[in-house]
Amino acid sequence: MNKVTIVGAGHVGATTARELAEMNRVHHVVLIDVVDGLPQGKALDIQEAAPIRRFETRVSGTNDYADTAGSGITIITAGIARKPGMSRDDLLSTNAKIVSEVTRSILQHSPDTCFIVVSNPVDIMTQLVRQISGRPKSQVMGMAGVLDTARFQTFVAAEVGCSVRDVIGMVLGGHGDQMVPLLRMCSVNGIPLRRLLPEPRLQEIVTRTQNGGAEIVGLLKSGSAFYAPGAAAATMARAIITDAKEVLPCVAALEGEFGIHDLMMGVPCVLGHGGVEKVIDFPLEPDEQALMTASAESVRKNIEFIKDMH
Numbered sequence: 001m002n003k004v005t006i007v008g009a010g011h012v013g014a015t016t017a018r019e020l021a022e023m024n025r026v027h028h029v030v031l032i033d034v035v036d037g038l039p040q041g042k043a044l045d046i047q048e049a050a051p052i053r054r055f056e057t058r059v060s061g062t063n064d065y066a067d068t069a070g071s072g073i074t075i076i077t078a079g080i081a082r083k084p085g086m087s088r089d090d091l092l093s094t095n096a097k098i099v100s101e102v103t104r105s106i107l108q109h110s111p112d113t114c115f116i117v118v119s120n121p122v123d124i125m126t127q128l129v130r131q132i133s134g135r136p137k138s139q140v141m142g143m144a145g146v147l148d149t150a151r152f153q154t155f156v157a158a159e160v161g162c163s164v165r166d167v168i169g170m171v172l173g174g175h176g177d178q179m180v181p182l183l184r185m186c187s188v189n190g191i192p193l194r195r196l197l198p199e200p201r202l203q204e205i206v207t208r209t210q211n212g213g214a215e216i217v218g219l220l221k222s223g224s225a226f227y228a229p230g231a232a233a234a235t236m237a238r239a240i241i242t243d244a245k246e247v248l249p250c251v252a253a254l255e256g257e258f259g260i261h262d263l264m265m266g267v268p269c270v271l272g273h274g275g276v277e278k279v280i281d282f283p284l285e286p287d288e289q290a291l292m293t294a295s296a297e298s299v300r301k302n303i304e305f306i307k308d309m310h
């Protein structure tokens with residue numbers, strides 16, 4: 001647990017490394033990338049912030065998988081990011097090749113590692129890592145819901161005019177246009193959101209959340225979001241490292257939970273030393289269940305594409 005490798009030293013990877021280092025909960029963060037000098041340069045830059053930010057975490061960069069040996073957690077951010085007009089699914093073919101190669105290389109040196117997958121389309125890439133690694137379902141998860149939920153909380157807090165910390169919510173389902181914000185369970189410190197905001201305004205916030213990634217891509221014009229995604233991935237790693245038993249929405253393997261079988265998708269999970277220690281399954285209202293089922297079907301469409309990759 002005391003060594004975390006982050007594959008891909010791009011925007012998300014480097015941000016995750018900095019977040020993790022500053023949390024001061026892990027001894028060693030390794031950044032690895034195919035580009036010579038990139039992980040070494042970014043790692044050194046992060047390391048040089050240690051005296052200012054007062055953390056003890058060692059941060060190193062490499063192009064050699066031997067240096068990742070013994071990693072308790074591996075965060076995969078390698079791949080290409082979305083460009084304007086590109087859907088997450090357009091990324092599938094390129095990123096599937098990168099993610100399968102990375103998974104094999106990591107396992108050669110850290111056969112017992114726990115994977116947190118970030119590369120998009122994340123539901124499919126997480127499934128691919130599970131398929132290739134053969135790791136138990138508790139040891140492979142994807143980051144999506146923590147980010148989607150944070151976006152939703154940000155928009156609600158701005159609308160209500162309250163602290164983001166008072167907004168309770170959870171976004172489930174696939175990390176795409178069909179993600180499922182559970183409005184019934186959203187509240188401002190226990191006050192149901194539906195009592196505070198009119199339904200049309202709530203729906204606008206849901207739509208903005210669903211398009212949250214595209215909104216940033218459109219503004220940046222090159223590349224996609226990385227500050228909030230980096231914070232989200234590091235938060236998942238911290239929950240595992242500290243055995244926090246934190247309930248976070250993660251892409252996890254479903255074997256009947258929420259009526260969904262043989263698919264990985266965003267659901268509430270308890271994260272601790274054991275990885276995904278539990279999927280919290282509970283009955284949904286019929287309209288919520290219909291959204292979850294539709295979201296699952298849209299994820300399932302792409303499973304065909306990776307089913308023969310080993």
Ligand code: NAD
Pocket residue numbers: 007008009010011012013032033034035038077078079080081082091095098101102117118119120122143144147175223224225226229
């Ligand atoms: P980026 O282009 O800045 O970084 C990607 C890095 O991966 C590059 O440095 C590249 O050299 C490296 N890379 C490519 N092939 C590699 C390989 N075989 N081995 C090791 N490294 C390799 O992109 P980014 O903005 O950091 O985004 C990374 C990924 O994360 C993208 O797929 C993006 O869509 C995804 N993402 C997911 C979420 C989410 O919510 N799950 C959020 C944001 C970004």
